[in-house]
Amino acid sequence: MDRVIFWTSCLSFxxxxxxxxxxxxxxxxxxxxxxxxxxxxxxxxxxxxxxxDMKLKVAPGVVLSAFWNLTSGTPGGxxxxxxxxxxxxxxxxxPGKEFEPWTPPDWHNKPxxxxxxxxxxxxxxxxxxxxxxxxxxxxxxxxxxxHPELYSQIYSPHPVIVPGGRFRELYYWDSYWVINGLLLSExxxxxxxxxxxxxxxxxxxxxxxxxxxxxxxxxxxxxFLTLMVESYYQATKDKDFLRAAVPILERxxxxxxxxxxxxxxxxxxxxxxxxxxxxxxxxxxxxxxxDLELAEGLTEGAQESLWAELKAGAESGWDFSSRWFVDAxxxxxxxxxxxxPSLVLPTDLNALLCRNERTLASFYGILGDSAGAxxxxxxxxxxxxxxxxxxxxxxxxxWLDHNMLTNSRHPAFYPSNLAPLWARCFSQPTMGDxxxxxxxxxxxxxYPNAVPTSLNNSGQQWDLPNAWAPLQHMLIxxxxxxxxxxxxxxxxxLAQRWIHTNWKAYLKYDAMFEKYDVTGxxxxxxxxxxxxxLGFGWTNGVALQxxxxxxxxxxxxxxxxxxxxxxxxxxxxxxxxx
Numbered sequence: 001m002d003r004v005i006f007w008t009s010c011l012s013f014x015x016x017x018x019x020x021x022x023x024x025x026x027x028x029x030x031x032x033x034x035x036x037x038x039x040x041x042x043x044x045x046x047x048x049x050x051x052x053d054m055k056l057k058v059a060p061g062v063v064l065s066a067f068w069n070l071t072s073g074t075p076g077g078x079x080x081x082x083x084x085x086x087x088x089x090x091x092x093x094x095p096g097k098e099f100e101p102w103t104p105p106d107w108h109n110k111p112x113x114x115x116x117x118x119x120x121x122x123x124x125x126x127x128x129x130x131x132x133x134x135x136x137x138x139x140x141x142x143x144x145x146x147h148p149e150l151y152s153q154i155y156s157p158h159p160v161i162v163p164g165g166r167f168r169e170l171y172y173w174d175s176y177w178v179i180n181g182l183l184l185s186e187x188x189x190x191x192x193x194x195x196x197x198x199x200x201x202x203x204x205x206x207x208x209x210x211x212x213x214x215x216x217x218x219x220x221x222x223x224f225l226t227l228m229v230e231s232y233y234q235a236t237k238d239k240d241f242l243r244a245a246v247p248i249l250e251r252x253x254x255x256x257x258x259x260x261x262x263x264x265x266x267x268x269x270x271x272x273x274x275x276x277x278x279x280x281x282x283x284x285x286x287x288x289x290x291d292l293e294l295a296e297g298l299t300e301g302a303q304e305s306l307w308a309e310l311k312a313g314a315e316s317g318w319d320f321s322s323r324w325f326v327d328a329x330x331x332x333x334x335x336x337x338x339x340x341p342s343l344v345l346p347t348d349l350n351a352l353l354c355r356n357e358r359t360l361a362s363f364y365g366i367l368g369d370s371a372g373a374x375x376x377x378x379x380x381x382x383x384x385x386x387x388x389x390x391x392x393x394x395x396x397x398x399w400l401d402h403n404m405l406t407n408s409r410h411p412a413f414y415p416s417n418l419a420p421l422w423a424r425c426f427s428q429p430t431m432g433d434x435x436x437x438x439x440x441x442x443x444x445x446x447y448p449n450a451v452p453t454s455l456n457n458s459g460q461q462w463d464l465p466n467a468w469a470p471l472q473h474m475l476i477x478x479x480x481x482x483x484x485x486x487x488x489x490x491x492x493x494l495a496q497r498w499i500h501t502n503w504k505a506y507l508k509y510d511a512m513f514e515k516y517d518v519t520g521x522x523x524x525x526x527x528x529x530x531x532x533x534l535g536f537g538w539t540n541g542v543a544l545q546x547x548x549x550x551x552x553x554x555x556x557x558x559x560x561x562x563x564x565x566x567x568x569x570x571x572x573x574x575x576x577x578x
Contacts, residue, residue, distance in 0.1 A: 021281030025214040030152040035067050040288035042081045049286040053095035056150040063091045098153040102139035106189040113184045117551035129540050136161045154212045158193030164535015169212035172221035174538045181541030183235045199248045207255040215285040219278040219315040226356040271386035277342040278311035312341040321462035330406040345402040348416035354383040354425035397434030413442045415471040421478030432482045447518035449501040461528030466515045469542035472498045495546045512536045
């Protein structure tokens with residue numbers, strides 16, 4: 001009988017069992033405690049992240065003593081909003097004081113890729129995107145290194161490109177597409193510095209945290225560091241940098257295999273696959289009131305389990321989506337309260353680790369370590385078999401997330417279902433053809449602006465009607481890598497739609513966004529816990545990559561594009577009928 005052999009989470013299989021959850025970090029100001037609770041519940045700011053990004057003026061012990069002295073003289077030990085506002089003015093500074101002015105020294109006006117963009121409008125836009133690296137650059141002050149107790153910011157020695165908006169610090173998986181964009185912009189020094197920051201974080205934590213704040217210390221994000229190093233090596237052939245990086249990359253890989261893996265039996269064979277799981281049963285400090293309000297009415301144990309699952313959703317990068325909903329019957333439905341990503345074996349995470357294994361094997365081969373190359377080549381083959389056995393749905397002709405509670409696959413459409421194409425993590429060429437057919441019949445191509453993140457309009461930002469740059473790029477790259485001319489043409493059509501969506505929004509708003517609405521021409525996305533953010537690091541990086549790859553064919557003319565899109569959508573609809 002097919003079954004899950006072991007379970008690394010203390011959450012979902014035994015509902016009555018209580019976990020001994022650690023706090024999000026060790027800070028009694030930024031991560032846990034009464035001060036955090038009272039400030040966030042006062043709702044002085046539009047965004048809970050604002051407070052936990054503020055800098056202390058004096059040592060934490062002094063701040064906590066002053067807080068307790070103040071609350072001891074109030075009814076019930078609770079401060080009113082006016083008192084809290086006055087307290088913050090006395091002991092905190094507004095966010096942003098951790099940075100110093102910085103302009104990337106390796107930025108220059110005319111990187112070579114611009115010459116590949118034939119359309120004059122798109123070339124002018126690409127030049128403006130290239131300019132945006134300067135506005136998104138941040139250098140952390142030395143004071144953060146010398147007095148880390150005064151900041152929630154994690155010190156990194158090298159400057160970074162941040163996503164933008166409320167995201168003032170480095171973020172993990174965002175930076176893969178940022179770094180690819182920087183390399184196209186010929187900003188190798190900045191790209192190398194960012195990668196070195198991530199390598200240093202692995203040295204410190206054993207993994208890369210979600211982002212550069214202490215309240216992210218106990219959760220990660222999709223592990224793209226190995227592919228960042230691959231991009232840098234392909235651009236520079238710097239073997240010394242590669243040699244220094246590989247042992248650290250293997251350490252991160254070991255973290256995911258030791259802390260985020262489960263074994264599943266299929267037809268008598270045991271397969272090891274990975275999932276997201278964060279054992280921190282407290283509200284997220286940066287979304288404190290959202291988490292408290294969502295858990296209202298639940299038992300204490302159920303609250304802790306929900307908060308841990310929300311952090312696992314944040315670790316996935318898809319925070320949040322109906323993709324992670326697992327209701328009381330174990331079905332892929334429900335609401336945000338049913339978020340349970342630790343129960344799901346995700347197609348894209350396992351595809352990414354498969355690609356990491358192949359890349360690490362190639363790195364060891366480059367460095368002349370045949371034993372290391374053979375070890376990771378074997379890990380890749382094991383992963384391909386596992387993905388095929390557990391995630392491939394023969395009837396539907398696609399890979400699907402696997403629900404460990406029901407031991408079944410989630411049938412819903414997500415672009416991530418096609419991630420094994422991007423990772424080349426499949427054994428039979430026919431799987432690629434069937435995946436293309438699945439996409440064409442899914443209904444996801446009926447939207448003229450992009451492929452939506454799901455076909456379920458749940459109100460969450462990683463669902464319909466939103467589309468996100470990294471998913472578009474992975475889908476396009478996956479299709480482009482297939483030998484089929486139909487797949488390559490579909491990849492180009494998707495690239496054209498995405499570039500046009502980005503460009504139209506830029507014309508309207510003079511801004512790039514973190515997400516876009518597939519139902520509105522040039523309309524930014526929405527939903528979720530916060531307003532759509534401007535910037536935007538990975539959106540810019542993906543746009544530059546697509547302009548570099550397809551710039552000789554991409555067009556900005558709306559009439560011509562509308563005609564072309566209409567033909568493509570009609571053909572997709574006919575294919576679905578046939």
